[in-house]
Amino acid sequence: MNNEQQGNPYLNPYLAGFLLGLTLLTSFLILGAGLGASGGLARLSAWCGLCIAPEQILNSAYFGAWGEQPLKYYLVFMLAGILVGGFVSAVVNRRVKIQTERGASYSAGKRLALALLGGIITGFATRLARGCTSGMALTGTALLTTGGVAFLLATFAGGYMTAYIFRRQWHD
Amino acid sequence: MIETIFSNNNLSSVNAFLVSLVIGAAFGWCLEQAGFGSSRRLAGIFYFRDMAVLKGMFSAVITAMLGLGFAFAFGIIRPEAIYIPETILGAQILGGFIFGIGFVMSGWCPGTAVVGVASGKFDALVFLLGSILGSFVFNYAYPMIEPYYNWGDLGISHIYQLAGFEFGDFALLVTVIAVVMFWISELVEEKFSFRRTAERGSGLWAFSVFMLIGAVMVMALGRSGTAGYKVVETGLYASDVLLHVEMGADHIDPEDVARELIAGQKRVALADLRSREEFDEWHIPGSVHVPVETAVKMLERYRDFDLIVLVSNGSTHPGQVWVVLKVFGYKNVKVMADGLRGFFDRVLKPVSLRIQSLTESEEHEINHWRTMFLGSGMAVGSASPPGIGTR
Known part of the structure; x- marks a missing residue:
């Protein structure tokens, strides 16, 4: 029934959070900027667009500002780092398993449809809000910016208000 | 640092x-x-x-x-x-x-x-x-x-x-x-x-x-x-700070201050270092009263502004405060040349009292300044940084 419990148990979330906080602090002190994930994804999106229709993307108001080489950006490299770090940790702790995570009574097709639609909505929202859980909620709140705190509260509001609708995908 | x-x-x-x-x-x-x-x-x-x-x-x-x-x-x-x-x-x-x-x-x-x-x-x-x-x-x-x-x-x-x-x-x-x-x-x-x-x-x-x-x-x-x-290592070289002085990068002409305030494009903080009484009597609309002693702390909230202009009657106090602010790592701070006396002389003085000959556009600009800074005082409200006047 519980398909998440393979490999070593997870680290205590407070300790993991503390180490994450130290990573963020290091980023502030060396890089002079916080963490971010959606920025790199959006750059990847612009790059995909350039491969398909370069003229159109370069002339668009939003992606166009990133020029012909949108991947030459620090957050793209941070995104690659997240993949590497996550992979090393998952391998070392024997937690890599190809699967579609869902409740036992929910179909994989429906679960993937929700993941896709949620992804589209999320990708759009990060551009509007200028960041995601990493760049806005985590980094912005640690810096006590008004926008970071507002984004964090709004995210929880949006999540809790609609959680009931999407509950079935986790039913075993 | x-x-x-x-x-x-x-x-x-x-x-x-x-x-x-x-x-x-x-x-x-x-x-x-x-x-x-x-x-x-x-x-x-x-x-x-x-x-x-x-x-x-x-x-x-x-x-x-x-x-x-x-x-x-x-x-x-x-x-x-x-x-x-x-x-x-x-x-x-x-x-x-x-x-x-x-x-x-x-x-x-x-x-x-x-x-x-x-x-x-x-x-x-x-x-x-x-x-x-x-x-x-x-x-x-x-x-x-x-x-x-x-x-x-x-x-x-x-x-x-x-x-x-x-x-x-x-x-x-x-x-x-x-x-x-x-x-x-x-x-x-x-x-x-x-x-x-x-x-x-x-x-x-x-x-x-x-x-x-x-x-x-x-x-x-x-x-x-x-x-x-407290004084901390800012990584500045004394020669760099003094070079700024030599190049004149430490001051800004009153005319330019007036232009920046009216244009409202940059975030400009105008810090008036005179006594409270003098400030209450008259100040440039949009400026904020900053006692010399607390200048480093009070100006902290304008640190990221495009420009902080120090103003007093003359330019001795602003010049001294400028050096202290530099030591504390402020980058964007300038002294208004000739102080408020200069502002009156070069910005607010009516065209009719000026000795030098002026072009028509110069006359027009001076008249515009006079309405902006001596008129209702509301006109440059939009150019004043947020928070100014409320505290």
Whole structure:
């Protein structure tokens, strides 16, 4: 029934959070900027667009500002780092398993449809809000910016208000 | 004081990319260790089954926040050496709300989904493809939604300033809230998932006490007042500061001050260093009264402005304060040449009293200045920085 419990148990979330906080602090002190994930994804999106229709993307108001080489950006490299770090940790702790995570009574097709639609909505929202859980909620709140705190509260509001609708995908 | 890759303007260098890669790897490692490579665990917070997201997230927030508090208090880093994400309040509330819906629908957010892909989750890969598509949709919709994109632009805005708090006091408040939420999370998990996690107990006690002590120390350091304002190594060379003086980069002509204020393009703070009585009698509309003794502390909130102009009757006091501000790492500060006497002489003096011959456009400009600065005084209100006049 519980398909998440393979490999070593997870680290205590407070300790993991503390180490994450130290990573963020290091980023502030060396890089002079916080963490971010959606920025790199959006750059990847612009790059995909350039491969398909370069003229159109370069002339668009939003992606166009990133020029012909949108991947030459620090957050793209941070995104690659997240993949590497996550992979090393998952391998070392024997937690890599190809699967579609869902409740036992929910179909994989429906679960993937929700993941896709949620992804589209999320990708759009990060551009509007200028960041995601990493760049806005985590980094912005640690810096006590008004926008970071507002984004964090709004995210929880949006999540809790609609959680009931999407509950079935986790039913075993 | 240390400089960052951002403050050295090197964020697009190969060096910055390598550092980002390493920091990203540490970030990804932490996320996977916390169990955030599992959508079931991430979504758990919305059903009160698994509060790991809240625990991990707020532990990270208060750790980094208090660490920064210490770094600022001991003068290890200047606040402006760090890129502060801007606040566009409306866009971020709307975007955050939509983001929350996407989060609970998919069980992923961008960073965690990358870790999900790294641990073999197919739903994470589909989510990321959706996210890339969503950014693409945004690009096409951008011309239509631009007003929402810029809705509620507050620039760099700190919530503690809006609430009338000092950084340290607010950091303590946030820490207390976080610790209370940790304990509530433990109770919630016990109630909704009928299990008592191993995380509760002595470990959480120790962590709570450790964080609260840290927060009290950050607050006390901020309160002591001297911590942030004692002379620290700014990395400046005396010759650089003196070169600024020699080049005349330390002062700005009154005419240019008038033009900047009226144009309203830059964020300009006009600091009047005279006595309160003189200030109350008359001051340039939009200027703020700053007693010489407290100038370093009071001007802190204008540190990131494009320009801070120091004004007094003459330019002796502003010149002396300029040097002190330079030592404290202010970059954008200038003295108004010839002081208020110069402002009266070169900006406000009526055309009819001027000896030199003037072109028609010069006369026009002087008359415009006179209406702006001597008229109702309201006209340049828009050029005054936010917060000025309210405190």
